[in-house]
Amino acid sequence: MDIADLAQRIVGGERRALARAITLIESTRPDHREQTRALLEALRGTGRQALRIGLSGTPGVGKSTFIESFGMMLTGQGLRVAVLAVDPSSARSGGSILGDKTRMERLSRERNAFIRPSPSQSALGGVARRTREAVALCEAADFDVVLIETVGVGQSETMVAEMADLFILLLAPAGGDELQGVKRGIMEMADIILVNKADGDLKPAAERTRAEYAGALRLLRRRPQDPKAFPKAMCVSALAEDGLQTAWEEMRILDAWRRENGHFDIRRAEQARFWFGEEVRRGLLARLDEDPQMRARMRALGEEVARGGMTVAVASQAMLAELGAGG
Amino acid sequence: MDIADLAQRIVGGERRALARAITLIESTRPDHREQTRALLEALRGTGRQALRIGLSGTPGVGKSTFIESFGMMLTGQGLRVAVLAVDPSSARSGGSILGDKTRMERLSRERNAFIRPSPSQSALGGVARRTREAVALCEAADFDVVLIETVGVGQSETMVAEMADLFILLLAPAGGDELQGVKRGIMEMADIILVNKADGDLKPAAERTRAEYAGALRLLRRRPQDPKAFPKAMCVSALAEDGLQTAWEEMRILDAWRRENGHFDIRRAEQARFWFGEEVRRGLLARLDEDPQMRARMRALGEEVARGGMTVAVASQAMLAELGAGG
Numbered sequence: 001m002d003i004a005d006l007a008q009r010i011v012g013g014e015r016r017a018l019a020r021a022i023t024l025i026e027s028t029r030p031d032h033r034e035q036t037r038a039l040l041e042a043l044r045g046t047g048r049q050a051l052r053i054g055l056s057g058t059p060g061v062g063k064s065t066f067i068e069s070f071g072m073m074l075t076g077q078g079l080r081v082a083v084l085a086v087d088p089s090s091a092r093s094g095g096s097i098l099g100d101k102t103r104m105e106r107l108s109r110e111r112n113a114f115i116r117p118s119p120s121q122s123a124l125g126g127v128a129r130r131t132r133e134a135v136a137l138c139e140a141a142d143f144d145v146v147l148i149e150t151v152g153v154g155q156s157e158t159m160v161a162e163m164a165d166l167f168i169l170l171l172a173p174a175g176g177d178e179l180q181g182v183k184r185g186i187m188e189m190a191d192i193i194l195v196n197k198a199d200g201d202l203k204p205a206a207e208r209t210r211a212e213y214a215g216a217l218r219l220l221r222r223r224p225q226d227p228k229a230f231p232k233a234m235c236v237s238a239l240a241e242d243g244l245q246t247a248w249e250e251m252r253i254l255d256a257w258r259r260e261n262g263h264f265d266i267r268r269a270e271q272a273r274f275w276f277g278e279e280v281r282r283g284l285l286a287r288l289d290e291d292p293q294m295r296a297r298m299r300a301l302g303e304e305v306a307r308g309g310m311t312v313a314v315a316s317q318a319m320l321a322e323l324g325a326g327g
Numbered sequence: 328m329d330i331a332d333l334a335q336r337i338v339g340g341e342r343r344a345l346a347r348a349i350t351l352i353e354s355t356r357p358d359h360r361e362q363t364r365a366l367l368e369a370l371r372g373t374g375r376q377a378l379r380i381g382l383s384g385t386p387g388v389g390k391s392t393f394i395e396s397f398g399m400m401l402t403g404q405g406l407r408v409a410v411l412a413v414d415p416s417s418a419r420s421g422g423s424i425l426g427d428k429t430r431m432e433r434l435s436r437e438r439n440a441f442i443r444p445s446p447s448q449s450a451l452g453g454v455a456r457r458t459r460e461a462v463a464l465c466e467a468a469d470f471d472v473v474l475i476e477t478v479g480v481g482q483s484e485t486m487v488a489e490m491a492d493l494f495i496l497l498l499a500p501a502g503g504d505e506l507q508g509v510k511r512g513i514m515e516m517a518d519i520i521l522v523n524k525a526d527g528d529l530k531p532a533a534e535r536t537r538a539e540y541a542g543a544l545r546l547l548r549r550r551p552q553d554p555k556a557f558p559k560a561m562c563v564s565a566l567a568e569d570g571l572q573t574a575w576e577e578m579r580i581l582d583a584w585r586r587e588n589g590h591f592d593i594r595r596a597e598q599a600r601f602w603f604g605e606e607v608r609r610g611l612l613a614r615l616d617e618d619p620q621m622r623a624r625m626r627a628l629g630e631e632v633a634r635g636g637m638t639v640a641v642a643s644q645a646m647l648a649e650l651g652a653g654g
Contacts, residue, residue, distance in 0.1 A: 037640040044638050133640070269633035276632045279643030280625065284611050284650060298607065305603045306596035311371050313364040313460070316606030323611060324651055 003035055007042040010141050015114060018141050025133045026119040028126075040133060043140040049268075050082075050139045051255050054164030055149045056157045056186065061172040062196045064103040066238035067147060071107040073244050074145055080112045082138040086131045086150045086160050087118035114143065125282055128159035132275060135163055152186065161189045162274050165264060166251055169193045171213070173205035187213075188220055191231050191254055194247055198235035206235050225263045230254055287323070297322060330362055334369040337468050342441060345468050352460045353446040355453075367460060370467040376595070377409075377466045378582055381491030382476045383484045383513065388499040389523045391430040393565035394474060398434040400571050401472055407439045409465040413458045413477045413487050414445035441465065452609055455486035459602060462490055479513065488516045489601050492591060493578055496520045498540070500532035514540075515547055518558050518581055521574055525562035533562050552590045557581055614650070624649060 001024070009017035025036050057063040071081045083104075107113045119130040131148060138146045148164055150156040161167045169190040171182070187193075193213050198206035213233040223230070232250065236243035258264040288294055301315045328351075336344035352363050384390040398408045410431075434440045446457040458475060465473045475491055477483040488494045496517040498509070514520075520540045525533035540560040550557070559577065563570035585591040615621055628642045 037638070037644060040638045040640050045635060136638075272632045272635075272639060273629045275639045276629050276642050276646075277625070279639055280615065280646045280650075281612055283643060283647040284615075285608055288607065288611075298604070302600045302603050305599045308372060308599075311364070311367045311463075312599060312602045312606055313367050315603050316610060317364060319603075319607045320610040323607075 001035055003038045003042060007039055007046075007140075010043065010137060011046050013141060018114065018137060019116070021137050022116055022134045025137070026130050036133065040136060043136065047140040047142050048144075049264075050143050050146050051166065051251070052135060052146045052148060052164045053251065054157075054160040054167040055147055055170060056152050056160065056167070056190075057149075057170030057196075058152055061170050062238050063149060063151075063170055066170055066194075066196055066236070067149065068104045068107045069238040069241050070244050070248070071104070071113055071147065072110065073241070073248065075107075075110045075112040078112075079144040080114075080142065081107075081110075081145045081147065082114040082116070082141075082143040083107070083147045083149065084116050084131050084134050084138070085118035086124075086128050086148060086156050114138065114141075124156055124159060125278070128156070128163070129275075129279065129282070132163045157186050157189060162271050165258070165267065166191045166255060168251075171195050171209065172197055173202045174209045174212070184220075187216060190217075191226075192247065192250060193217065193231065193233040194236045194243075195233065196236055196238055199237035199240040199242060203235075210235050225258070225261060226254065227257055294323065328362055330365045330369060334366055334373075334467075337370065337464060338373050340468060345441065345464060346443070348464050349443055349461045352464070353457050363460065367463060370463065374467040374469050375471075376591075377470050377473050378493065378578070379462060379473045379475060379491045380578065381484075381487040381494040382474055382497060383479050383487065383494070383517075384476075384497030384523075385479055388497050389565050390476060390478075390497055393497055393521075393523055393563070394476065395431045395434045396565040396568050397571050397575070398431070398440055398474065399437065400568070400575065402434070402437045402439040405439075406471040407441075407469065408434075408437075408472045408474065409441040409443070409468075409470040410434070410474045410476065411443050411458050411461050411465070412445035413451075413455050413475060413483050441468075441470065451483055451486060452605070455483070455490070456602075456606065456609070459490045484513050484516060489598050492585070492594065493518045493582060495578075498522050498536065499524055500529045501536045501539070511547075514543060517544075518553075519574065519577060520544065520558065520560040521563045521570075522560065523563055523565055526564035526567040526569060530562075537562050552585070552588060553581065554584055621650065 006017055006021055010021055021039060024032055024039065027033070027036075055063065055067070057066075067083055071083060074081050104115060108115050116134065119127050135146050135148065148160050150160045157167075167189045169182070169186060169192075171193060173195060193210075195206045195210045195213070198210075210233045217231050217233060220231075222228075234243060234247055234250065236247055238244070255264070258267070288298055298319060301310070301319055304310045305312055305315045333344055333348055337348055348366060351359055351366065354360070354363075382390065382394070384393075394410055398410060401408045431442060435442050443461060446454050462473050462475065475487050477487045484494075494516045496509070496513060496519075498520060500522060520537075522533045522537045522540070525537075537560045544558050544560060547558075549555075561570060561574055561577065563574055565571070582591070585594070615625055625646065628637070628646055631637045632639055632642045
């Protein structure tokens, strides 16, 4: 594969080149990993710094409808929009939250939109890593907005937040007066909470839910570098296409503020450090599984420990010595 | 320190020797780790296979009262009971769930009881590892029952389940008809669910809660090797010391069954393999933090990535090559 040519065609805006490059990224074959590294290096520094928006929401809050309506609104304003996903569950279910294109029928036909399902790998770390690299490709391909969605399985929100400039939490109107069991950690990551389905009969419930979350957000520690109004909770209706423009304006206000104040760059640098650390840790641990000799040794020592012939402490020290990693 | 002598005194039932050995285990000093390994090796195969009971319950369910009443009942029957804890939050709060001895006043004065608070380390992995080693010491010291409690922060239940023969989930009577937001994964680990506070006005609510959980447990996949009646949900009152004997008998029935059918040994062997893998992975990753040269190199490459001079993929490959771990 001619990597230089592929890079050039991605920068030139060829969607098929972008799709092919993401397929390369998702491969676990060592030669493909090598080509991926070369491609990412060739694309380093090209393109603009798109606005990366992380979007989390459990099934049923209308995430697909939101992405469709929100994406259509943005492309209607001449913006180029890429939609990626981090969904470790897609490997298990065989499908993907974005796999069903009929759920985003209009957006998937848009010339200025690019939709890519979550890579189907079992481990969250692997999925997140591939998606982060795909985000870099989308930036090189000159997209203005990269939406990264997640269903919020396990740590997936944290992973998405670590690759996004803004983190949006999408919720549905709640029935009672409870906070829908949203984990505090997720609340703390959110820059903007959008209560969807604020239309028809659900409008009053949506407004109540919004007010509750606005209250809860006030109790959380504010990010000192952000404008006072953030994080904030708003109502939208993806179905009625209501409130989306206002939500977009708020996102742009926060994004512009952070870029002006240098916090955008600081955050991106922190994220780069985070992913570097993640990759090194993942690579270290991978050796245990990938090197046949190490795997055999792990198995043998594990059996010795299991039958009580050796303590965990002694066996692990022996293994670490073989790995050249001390005790 | 004379490790052989210390080992002998632990086996001889000297509580002070046991306490001192656990302090040694909790130390992170390399020479102390070396002594710990020697001590654990010296004690390997001594003592009996105590019944290790994992006990999880969020604050407010009456965990301390339960341990006090349950422990007193067991010591009253001539059994020797050790109580350990896995509580990663104790490092942050400075205190420990078991630190306040007044909460288990009677049990802490019992000659046949040994209570040890959670080691105060910030990372769950470290806390769990030390506690697992302390469990081995308690077995060598010939305790009949080792209770390992956790408040259920993050993954701590999983860690406790990986060092216990039985896993007990303690709950309080619920107000409404909801399952108290107990995570499905925790439910699946439980061998017995105990609804505490089944006394006075709360008795009907406790019975309702028990029935709900009994129903929920029926929906979960049963462990095919266990008797049909398990997992089960029961009511107890730690305060009124009611139902504790019945609960204990159920624990013994399940334990006896598993020992007879070989599943006790199979599970212990699996757990040994698990902790061996954990120790090796932890040791591998620790090298990044502990080796000053590697730490400096990580920092330098991290900065290069942060300022955009290198991609994460290339920098992590370079680091892994230096660590001798391939790409």
